[in-house]
Amino acid sequence: MKFWHKTLFALPLALLVHGAFAQEVRIGFVNTQRILRDADPAKVAQRKIEGEFGKRDKELQEMTAKLKSLNERIERDAAVMSETERQRRQREFAELEKDFQRKQREFREDLNQRQNDEVQQLIDRANRIIKQIAEQEKYDLIVQDAVYWSPRIDITEKVLRALGNPK
Numbered sequence: 001m002k003f004w005h006k007t008l009f010a011l012p013l014a015l016l017v018h019g020a021f022a023q024e025v026r027i028g029f030v031n032t033q034r035i036l037r038d039a040d041p042a043k044v045a046q047r048k049i050e051g052e053f054g055k056r057d058k059e060l061q062e063m064t065a066k067l068k069s070l071n072e073r074i075e076r077d078a079a080v081m082s083e084t085e086r087q088r089r090q091r092e093f094a095e096l097e098k099d100f101q102r103k104q105r106e107f108r109e110d111l112n113q114r115q116n117d118e119v120q121q122l123i124d125r126a127n128r129i130i131k132q133i134a135e136q137e138k139y140d141l142i143v144q145d146a147v148y149w150s151p152r153i154d155i156t157e158k159v160l161r162a163l164g165n166p167k
Contacts, residue, residue, distance in 0.1 A: 028134065028142045029149040031156045035126050036119060039163045045118040052114065056107050063100045070096065122163075129162040130155075 036042055074089050081089070133155060134142050142155070 025141070026137070026139045027153055028137075028139045028155040029146060029153045030126075030130055030142060030144045030159055031154065032123075032126075032144045034156050035159060035163070036122065039122060039126070039160055041125070041163055042118075042122055045122065049111070049114055049118065053107070053111055056103075056110075060100070060104055060107060063096070063103070067093070067096055067100060126159055126163060129159055133158055133162070 070089070070093050074086070074093060078086060130142050130144075133139070143149070
């Protein structure tokens with residue numbers, strides 16, 4: 001009796017599962033890293049960010065050179081400097097280094113925030129395009145970032161073209 005009860009329950013379930021897989025399931029794949037690297041809007045954003053942060057980066061490089069030069073002068077002239085002069089230069093070096101570290105930290109924070117904003121905008125736009133492609137071409141599932149994918153299901157080129165990349 002238990003055998004028939006289990007069989008009567010399992011048979012409709014098996015037919016249901018078989019029916020679901022008997023239909024063609026369309027799966028696509030999008031390589032997000034490639035989108036972030038190769039999409040024209042990503043390249044435009046990168047150039048824009050470099051333009052915005054180039055001046056500050058150059059200032060930091062100049063401060064680095066100044067710190068290095070000042071440190072070398074202190075070390076080179078330490079034997080002939082008075083104790084007061086040596087302490088004054090070391091204080092000057094310490095203040096400059098502290099200012100440099102603060103500016104460098106602010107630069108990194110601002111740069112990271114700006115990059116994250118641009119990446120998020122690109123991802124949002126790409127996701128809208130992916131959804132459009134999925135609806136128009138009747139995909140059941142679009143996967144982003146996988147361990148393995150067949151080139152047969154890779155729709156990254158379609159997304160890049162829709163983002164404005166000419167083929």
